[in-house]
Amino acid sequence: MNITVIGTGYVGLVSGICYAELGHHVVCVDKDLSKVEILRNGGIPIYEPGLQELSAKNTAAGRLSFTGDLRQAVGQADIVIIAVGTPSLPNGEANLSYIDQAAVEIAQAMNGYKIIAVKSTVPVGTNERVANLIRSWTSERFDSISLPEFLREGSAVQDTLHPDRIVIGADSQEAADTMAELHKPLTDQIVVTDIRSAEMLKYASNAFLATKISFINEIANICEKVGADVTRVAEGMGYDKRIGHAFLKAGIGYGGSCFPKDTRALIQIAGNVDYEFKLLRAVVEVNQDQRMSVIRKLETIFDGELSGKTIAVWGLAFKPNTDDVRESPAVEIIQYLVRSGARVKAYDPIAMQNFKTMHGDNGVMWCDDALEAATGADALCLLTEWEEFVRVDLGQLQSLLRKPILIDGRNVFKEEDLADTAFIYFSIGRPRLNQGIKEEMSALNG
Numbered sequence: 001m002n003i004t005v006i007g008t009g010y011v012g013l014v015s016g017i018c019y020a021e022l023g024h025h026v027v028c029v030d031k032d033l034s035k036v037e038i039l040r041n042g043g044i045p046i047y048e049p050g051l052q053e054l055s056a057k058n059t060a061a062g063r064l065s066f067t068g069d070l071r072q073a074v075g076q077a078d079i080v081i082i083a084v085g086t087p088s089l090p091n092g093e094a095n096l097s098y099i100d101q102a103a104v105e106i107a108q109a110m111n112g113y114k115i116i117a118v119k120s121t122v123p124v125g126t127n128e129r130v131a132n133l134i135r136s137w138t139s140e141r142f143d144s145i146s147l148p149e150f151l152r153e154g155s156a157v158q159d160t161l162h163p164d165r166i167v168i169g170a171d172s173q174e175a176a177d178t179m180a181e182l183h184k185p186l187t188d189q190i191v192v193t194d195i196r197s198a199e200m201l202k203y204a205s206n207a208f209l210a211t212k213i214s215f216i217n218e219i220a221n222i223c224e225k226v227g228a229d230v231t232r233v234a235e236g237m238g239y240d241k242r243i244g245h246a247f248l249k250a251g252i253g254y255g256g257s258c259f260p261k262d263t264r265a266l267i268q269i270a271g272n273v274d275y276e277f278k279l280l281r282a283v284v285e286v287n288q289d290q291r292m293s294v295i296r297k298l299e300t301i302f303d304g305e306l307s308g309k310t311i312a313v314w315g316l317a318f319k320p321n322t323d324d325v326r327e328s329p330a331v332e333i334i335q336y337l338v339r340s341g342a343r344v345k346a347y348d349p350i351a352m353q354n355f356k357t358m359h360g361d362n363g364v365m366w367c368d369d370a371l372e373a374a375t376g377a378d379a380l381c382l383l384t385e386w387e388e389f390v391r392v393d394l395g396q397l398q399s400l401l402r403k404p405i406l407i408d409g410r411n412v413f414k415e416e417d418l419a420d421t422a423f424i425y426f427s428i429g430r431p432r433l434n435q436g437i438k439e440e441m442s443a444l445n446g
């Protein structure tokens, strides 16, 4: 098959490279020519484990190429996949301007029958909108396919080559069969449905996972008050096959380019048909508040006074193994600390440059390694569970901090890790591990 993918963000790039890996001829198009340049030179504009090697292999095999020339790339395609961004508008609705623009550009480049698949996450009805737009520009035949993507950043290659399922929304049996054939080497679990159900299925999946996270975070908050351990609670719950272990890790809430925007968009999708999605509104509200749990703990420790304190921050990415800082909890936490007059020393193994580019310097002191950030700090907040943080020598860390205060926003340390240390340690929903009772704090503050 000749496949053209529009957009070389996470989804376009990873899926394009993986279709090439399956033996298809793939052209990835981006209007951002600086990305095309990086890709053509063998680079990858995002940090995603395993992607560079796969890209190099398939480019060398002559199956994969990158271009800014959408017209030519569409002209030679049997299947065109739209994978452009659908960011939030100020009211939470999905911004469809990139989708619309891509649709018009595809229409103008049509030179015969093609399948046009939308991989971007789009509100119900968007595939029809795309089809109508294309029809208004060209009389060439085409079939629309909704092809929602379920990859996770940080494990995107694995997720794409070994997906739990492929969802194909179609109103043409022939086009659905072609798409099923294309994805057959990846999984037997291919769900073929109508287009609107496929569009809804994507939002429902993300909203459900976000709900699990907010649920366990609320359980964690109650655990803190009643003396229970949320990690044991989640473990025990997870053995129930109807519940499962996944997405029950309590922490500082979900971030990233998908859950926050897609939960907001689904609330709007419901609102547009006069349905108030009360449960999802609460999920979003809980998530927003959860970010502040780190701040609340710091304020308790320092008697409400963060001004003049030096706070080390470990982790800026919204999760490990990615350089993505879009809607990362670290953004609001750092901004709050800076506003409160604290001096912030921050470190992330991969995401520091992205953070500076997107959110500016913020008066933060950027550090070259984790221990440099911790040195001389009055407290350390761990916000992303990067492996190098999990493996830190806690004895050495303790000796470098001015005060041995550790706020673990991701519950990475266990009781035995802390046993021989004098850390004043706070995590999420594990009050028995919260070392550092009020008297110790008074002594420290005094």
Ligand SMILES: NC(=O)c1ccc[n+]([C@@H]2O[C@H](COP(=O)([O-])OP(=O)(O)OC[C@H]3O[C@@H](n4cnc5c(N)ncnc54)[C@H](O)[C@@H]3O)[C@@H](O)[C@H]2O)c1
Residues within 6 Å of the ligand: 006, 007, 008, 009, 010, 011, 012, 029, 030, 031, 032, 035, 070, 083, 084, 085, 086, 098, 101, 102, 105, 119, 120, 121, 122, 149, 150, 151, 152, 153, 257, 258
């Ligand atoms: N990031 C993820 O992990 C993920 C996973 C599943 C689904 N999604 C969904 O996939 C979509 C894309 O997400 P992303 O994170 O890959 O996006 P992104 O914003 O990182 O990248 C989109 C790319 O498309 C390019 N683009 C926009 N309009 C174009 C046009 N007309 N012609 C050529 N290129 C164009 C942009 O320059 C950009 O490089 C979104 O709807 C998102 O919700 C994302």
Ligand SMILES: O=c1ccn([C@@H]2O[C@H](COP(=O)(O)OP(=O)(O)O[C@H]3O[C@H](CO)[C@@H](O)[C@H](O)[C@H]3O)[C@@H](O)[C@H]2O)c(=O)[nH]1
Residues within 6 Å of the ligand: 121, 149, 150, 151, 152, 153, 154, 206, 209, 213, 246, 247, 248, 249, 250, 251, 252, 253, 254, 255, 256, 257, 258, 259, 262, 318, 319
């Ligand atoms: O138990 C958990 C699991 C995740 N998270 C947080 O949730 C966010 C999202 O994590 P994850 O889902 O792993 O990352 P994404 O790359 O955003 O992937 C989600 O969003 C994508 C875009 O729609 C979908 O394709 C994926 O299926 C969906 O998992 C991160 O901030 C995590 O720290 C938790 O707090 N607790």
